[in-house]
Amino acid sequence: MALARELAAISRRFYDRSWVLGTSGNFSAVLRRRPLRLAITASAQDKARLRPSQVLQVDERGKVVSRATLRPSAEVMLHVEIVRRRSAGAVLHTHSVWSTLLSDMYAPNGGLEISGYEMLKGLSGVTSHEHREWIPIVDNDQDMDRLARRVGETLERRPDAHGILLRRHGLYTWGDTLADATRHVEILEFLFETIGRSASLGIREVNDHGTATNP
Amino acid sequence: MALARELAAISRRFYDRSWVLGTSGNFSAVLRRRPLRLAITASAQDKARLRPSQVLQVDERGKVVSRATLRPSAEVMLHVEIVRRRSAGAVLHTHSVWSTLLSDMYAPNGGLEISGYEMLKGLSGVTSHEHREWIPIVDNDQDMDRLARRVGETLERRPDAHGILLRRHGLYTWGDTLADATRHVEILEFLFETIGRSASLGIREVNDHGTATNP
Amino acid sequence: MALARELAAISRRFYDRSWVLGTSGNFSAVLRRRPLRLAITASAQDKARLRPSQVLQVDERGKVVSRATLRPSAEVMLHVEIVRRRSAGAVLHTHSVWSTLLSDMYAPNGGLEISGYEMLKGLSGVTSHEHREWIPIVDNDQDMDRLARRVGETLERRPDAHGILLRRHGLYTWGDTLADATRHVEILEFLFETIGRSASLGIREVNDHGTATNP
Amino acid sequence: MALARELAAISRRFYDRSWVLGTSGNFSAVLRRRPLRLAITASAQDKARLRPSQVLQVDERGKVVSRATLRPSAEVMLHVEIVRRRSAGAVLHTHSVWSTLLSDMYAPNGGLEISGYEMLKGLSGVTSHEHREWIPIVDNDQDMDRLARRVGETLERRPDAHGILLRRHGLYTWGDTLADATRHVEILEFLFETIGRSASLGIREVNDHGTATNP
Numbered sequence: 001m002a003l004a005r006e007l008a009a010i011s012r013r014f015y016d017r018s019w020v021l022g023t024s025g026n027f028s029a030v031l032r033r034r035p036l037r038l039a040i041t042a043s044a045q046d047k048a049r050l051r052p053s054q055v056l057q058v059d060e061r062g063k064v065v066s067r068a069t070l071r072p073s074a075e076v077m078l079h080v081e082i083v084r085r086r087s088a089g090a091v092l093h094t095h096s097v098w099s100t101l102l103s104d105m106y107a108p109n110g111g112l113e114i115s116g117y118e119m120l121k122g123l124s125g126v127t128s129h130e131h132r133e134w135i136p137i138v139d140n141d142q143d144m145d146r147l148a149r150r151v152g153e154t155l156e157r158r159p160d161a162h163g164i165l166l167r168r169h170g171l172y173t174w175g176d177t178l179a180d181a182t183r184h185v186e187i188l189e190f191l192f193e194t195i196g197r198s199a200s201l202g203i204r205e206v207n208d209h210g211t212a213t214n215p
Numbered sequence: 216m217a218l219a220r221e222l223a224a225i226s227r228r229f230y231d232r233s234w235v236l237g238t239s240g241n242f243s244a245v246l247r248r249r250p251l252r253l254a255i256t257a258s259a260q261d262k263a264r265l266r267p268s269q270v271l272q273v274d275e276r277g278k279v280v281s282r283a284t285l286r287p288s289a290e291v292m293l294h295v296e297i298v299r300r301r302s303a304g305a306v307l308h309t310h311s312v313w314s315t316l317l318s319d320m321y322a323p324n325g326g327l328e329i330s331g332y333e334m335l336k337g338l339s340g341v342t343s344h345e346h347r348e349w350i351p352i353v354d355n356d357q358d359m360d361r362l363a364r365r366v367g368e369t370l371e372r373r374p375d376a377h378g379i380l381l382r383r384h385g386l387y388t389w390g391d392t393l394a395d396a397t398r399h400v401e402i403l404e405f406l407f408e409t410i411g412r413s414a415s416l417g418i419r420e421v422n423d424h425g426t427a428t429n430p
Numbered sequence: 431m432a433l434a435r436e437l438a439a440i441s442r443r444f445y446d447r448s449w450v451l452g453t454s455g456n457f458s459a460v461l462r463r464r465p466l467r468l469a470i471t472a473s474a475q476d477k478a479r480l481r482p483s484q485v486l487q488v489d490e491r492g493k494v495v496s497r498a499t500l501r502p503s504a505e506v507m508l509h510v511e512i513v514r515r516r517s518a519g520a521v522l523h524t525h526s527v528w529s530t531l532l533s534d535m536y537a538p539n540g541g542l543e544i545s546g547y548e549m550l551k552g553l554s555g556v557t558s559h560e561h562r563e564w565i566p567i568v569d570n571d572q573d574m575d576r577l578a579r580r581v582g583e584t585l586e587r588r589p590d591a592h593g594i595l596l597r598r599h600g601l602y603t604w605g606d607t608l609a610d611a612t613r614h615v616e617i618l619e620f621l622f623e624t625i626g627r628s629a630s631l632g633i634r635e636v637n638d639h640g641t642a643t644n645p
Numbered sequence: 646m647a648l649a650r651e652l653a654a655i656s657r658r659f660y661d662r663s664w665v666l667g668t669s670g671n672f673s674a675v676l677r678r679r680p681l682r683l684a685i686t687a688s689a690q691d692k693a694r695l696r697p698s699q700v701l702q703v704d705e706r707g708k709v710v711s712r713a714t715l716r717p718s719a720e721v722m723l724h725v726e727i728v729r730r731r732s733a734g735a736v737l738h739t740h741s742v743w744s745t746l747l748s749d750m751y752a753p754n755g756g757l758e759i760s761g762y763e764m765l766k767g768l769s770g771v772t773s774h775e776h777r778e779w780i781p782i783v784d785n786d787q788d789m790d791r792l793a794r795r796v797g798e799t800l801e802r803r804p805d806a807h808g809i810l811l812r813r814h815g816l817y818t819w820g821d822t823l824a825d826a827t828r829h830v831e832i833l834e835f836l837f838e839t840i841g842r843s844a845s846l847g848i849r850e851v852n853d854h855g856t857a858t859n860p
Binding site: 228232331332333334337342343344345394397398399401402404405408409412413415416418 | 667668669693740742745746750787811813814815844845
Binding site for chain 1: 233236237238239261263310312315316319320355357381383384385411414415
């Protein structure tokens, strides 16, 4: 499966950037819409050396339909939820230091607004740095059904969002294609690092309305 | 075209350093002066795997003259402007975290002075660390004609500048050759990181005259 | 010996992440339990190019039993101590900047509590981000017998700990297999960087009970 | 010349770590003692792709004795000075962000004391983390004869120092062999980063005696 090889290449690429250390992170791409068939990375694999055989095929309930001894990622239903509500072609989940930090720092505001950066134009459909991107932050939860439901509701409430942060957990982003989703990870990770370092430099403040702004 | 292969190699090199994430950045090199023929990267390509076929040939109005289905970078006229006013042989545009941060931090001063660092000697024509380099900061703009005009005016007003920062957007630098321009990117990025971290450490202050100094 | 090749690959992997610069760090894996035979890296080798021939075989007193002109790591008895008390299959010791910093910062508390991060689930047996991991910090010592004894006592007192920090020295972690131990290094290094940067951002405070908490 | 290939490999290794960006840095190794023959990198070469042919042979006055159109590094006499006064077999000069920052921060004290870190044991002859290493800081100067003289005097005054910082310029370190000198670069760069980040975290203070200490 060519998609499995592509997911393995993305895995290595993100591992090299320290975004999926210690078997963290999981990636999926749509193989077929009706009925839904999703290629998704198996649970708990070393992302430095993910092999195509560690990519499984699941259905719309997250059940494995390919012959496999491996289990899919425990977060498979978050992928399915996002694929459905966004008609996404690919969903990528990373655990970087900066996304972990910002998801913690801005959790009291329920999300993080990013505005004024040229890099925002790398998000699909965004044509100006003046775009205001709201990244919702959802509390982390080990109950995967509840977490998937909450992610689903958040996607409905914020139809323009290009990504979601799970608190002290990481980033979910997606795209029409795997290339779009990969670009979204890089764009958002860049912006998270920029905002995190701005805070260290005292450039950026959180104002009363939960909006991160530059004075 | 050998230049296209060289631009692809630079692309990978800068991607590895996180200076052109998420399809950001664009690179050009002069093929011929009269009439002007510029090799320039196509718009919105993944810089991790830029291929020589994603380098296009444009004229002095930024129109593609080679057979190509791809569009040149939207910022092509900034490249043409710089090539003309500086007689540059190559122009490189990167989007690093540190250049984004400093372009924001020093925007109120209209630019950033860098002085006292040995690394400055890597800029063409600079022979001492006592050199005072002024890097102008230009406001970001989605109107590319207006932005190119403003960059052109800034180049005229600051004939000694080796680079320009676009606010919350990134760095433009250039050189007589592609090797010179590549070196300028590395030198300036090094200096931006050094100055940014100095600020975090409280070594560096912005004084009343908009000059960054060390106390 | 296949294990020696695996240790060499891990060595390169950690060198690339700056966790074993300047010949620092040492790695071991159990070859046989009774009598104990441990494969361990030789003392003072360049971790960027560790060769399988630089991996030695030692017994339960840390004496070399393979034909070798090289000496085992001076810290061999710490490895033996950990292998015994934890029934570990592999022990990895790294010297990162962040582990050095945190081992210093939290030394007055005798250790560092990490809680609330999804990444904790990468530690063997941990199933929720709500897990409270206590990483004990032991004072550094050049008397290796005394240091090994103190590490042994700490392991007894903290049977749940997945790692130990030596003050201003680095991390010891282990696992049932080499893959588990490698994952533990990545998980803990990620968490150390996250906590260190949180402190820079003012997110994290050390409270009166020596517990690192988020306000 | 095998040494030239080794210098090229070190060059790439340090470039990958951002310690010799933009053609900065220079490296040498002794070929013969009497009369002195030094292999040294040519001036202004791209360290990402240094070729063995860009390594020249010079004598005790820094004059090229090999057939070459390239010039040796302008700092060749600093290398000769160090080789003589320390009987060094190799001299390595790097320009990292952290060495630049610390050379600035501690310049008023004339140097920087590093003590208490296990990593110090990577410096030749050091057997305990309790070792007190003093790294002298010398003002930068474009008069190379004067700078070489001042470096020479500093080496005499501080016979135990394993490295010297040039203010806002970078690190000179050396060793009996190229491997020793390479290790010294890695050890000192690690310690500089650790101390720099400690300062950001508020762990480390400069006391009245110009000694960096941990409270």
